[in-house]
Amino acid sequence: MDTENAAAYSAATRVVTAGRPARTPGAPVGPGIELSSTYVAGAGPTYGRFGNRTWSSFEQVLGDLEGGRALAFSSGMAAISACILLTPPGGMVVVPQHVYNGTTTLLDQLAAEGRLSVRRVDPTDTAATVAALDGADTIWLESPTNPMLEVCDLPTVLAAARDREVLSIVDNTFNTPLLARPLEVGADLVVHSVTKYLSGHSDVVLGAVVTTDDALHERLRGHRTLRGAIPGPHGTWLALRGMRTLHLRMERACATAAELVSRLTAHGAVSQVRYPGFGAIICLEPKGGRAAAERLERDVRLWLPATSLGGVESSLERRRRHAGEPASVPEALVRLSVGIEDVEDLWADLAAALG
Numbered sequence: 001m002d003t004e005n006a007a008a009y010s011a012a013t014r015v016v017t018a019g020r021p022a023r024t025p026g027a028p029v030g031p032g033i034e035l036s037s038t039y040v041a042g043a044g045p046t047y048g049r050f051g052n053r054t055w056s057s058f059e060q061v062l063g064d065l066e067g068g069r070a071l072a073f074s075s076g077m078a079a080i081s082a083c084i085l086l087t088p089p090g091g092m093v094v095v096p097q098h099v100y101n102g103t104t105t106l107l108d109q110l111a112a113e114g115r116l117s118v119r120r121v122d123p124t125d126t127a128a129t130v131a132a133l134d135g136a137d138t139i140w141l142e143s144p145t146n147p148m149l150e151v152c153d154l155p156t157v158l159a160a161a162r163d164r165e166v167l168s169i170v171d172n173t174f175n176t177p178l179l180a181r182p183l184e185v186g187a188d189l190v191v192h193s194v195t196k197y198l199s200g201h202s203d204v205v206l207g208a209v210v211t212t213d214d215a216l217h218e219r220l221r222g223h224r225t226l227r228g229a230i231p232g233p234h235g236t237w238l239a240l241r242g243m244r245t246l247h248l249r250m251e252r253a254c255a256t257a258a259e260l261v262s263r264l265t266a267h268g269a270v271s272q273v274r275y276p277g278f279g280a281i282i283c284l285e286p287k288g289g290r291a292a293a294e295r296l297e298r299d300v301r302l303w304l305p306a307t308s309l310g311g312v313e314s315s316l317e318r319r320r321r322h323a324g325e326p327a328s329v330p331e332a333l334v335r336l337s338v339g340i341e342d343v344e345d346l347w348a349d350l351a352a353a354l355g
């Protein structure tokens with residue numbers, strides 16, 4: 001790729017062109033899977049826990065799309081944990097009441113150990129969220145939240161965090177950098193579960209953090225190296241390969257989700273549909289409560305009854321089947337991850353299972 005012109009291309013082009021080897025005669029089109037635990041001394045990488053060229057290619061693509069410098073981690077949770085631990089000992093973390101339940105559990109555990117304290121907010125209440133920043137060290141955000149799909153006024157909250165020198169971290173997994181770029185509206189750090197849309201094929205567990213702040217980047221790189229939270233080269237390569245079609249997958253999944261939302265809203269067996277107006281995650285509550293939600297999980301034939309999201313295949317699950325999900329999430333809430341199959345096939349299967 002001609003890097004001098006890189007900024008002139010749109011994201012849909014850069015997702016294809018970024019992170020490629022130099023265009024020299026005989027060069028491969030894409031980066032290889034670098035399998036080496038150590039390197040010949042003298043220059044460049046020294047040891048496989050410190051750096052790896054397959055990670056670098058992946059990081060170039062994601063960093064380019066988010067507008068910062070990316071670091072790949074062994075999982076979304078490894079990335080989340082590295083970011084949370086930037087909070088000073090005894091510090092205060094502001095977090096929405098509903099976020100990814102691994103994040104909630106990690107914060108609760110660190111609070112129980114006395115490492116930090118947690119202040120929970122309703123992220124749709126901008127004034128209350130901003131007020132909660134007083135005396136805080138870190139704010140964690142998802143917009144929309146998982147699984148309640150609450151949307152936060154990110155520019156306002158992030159600007160308020162910056163004014164108060166509160167470290168801001170946005171989990172951008174549900175949006176991908178094609179739908180939202182939180183660094184551009186003032187976030188210090190963006191986190192991804194690369195496991196989901198970025199890799200997109202439900203075949204790899206991987207995480208990443210992106211920042212424009214060099215000092216934070218170096219602290220996180222040090223965390224990754226010393227705690228050994230490093231991804232495998234094979235998984236990183238699969239994620240990079242998957243990311244090349246991110247724009248096509250997102251375009252299809254989002255269009256299908258919008259169509260399904262309009263049909264679900266009009267369906268007599270559905271009591272509530274949650275959808276923030278963008279993205280490819282929908283939450284519905286069938287009439288008949290938990291039993292009806294369990295029947296839906298049981299009766300679908302095309303939709304995959306499974307946790308996780310962001311794959312090419314559509315999947316759904318009743319979130320409260322997980323013990324860690326807060327009681328404020330309705331028992332009947334079923335989260336749908338819309339994939340890239342034919343919309344009519346998806347609708348026919350869903351409508352038949354709803355009865």
Ligand SMILES: *Cc1c(COP(=O)(O)O)cnc(C)c1O
Pocket residue numbers: 075076077078100102142146171173174192193194195196205206207
């Ligand atoms: C899945 C998920 C995570 C956790 O990522 P892993 O790759 O499973 O460790 C974090 N945040 C969100 C929003 C997720 O959906």
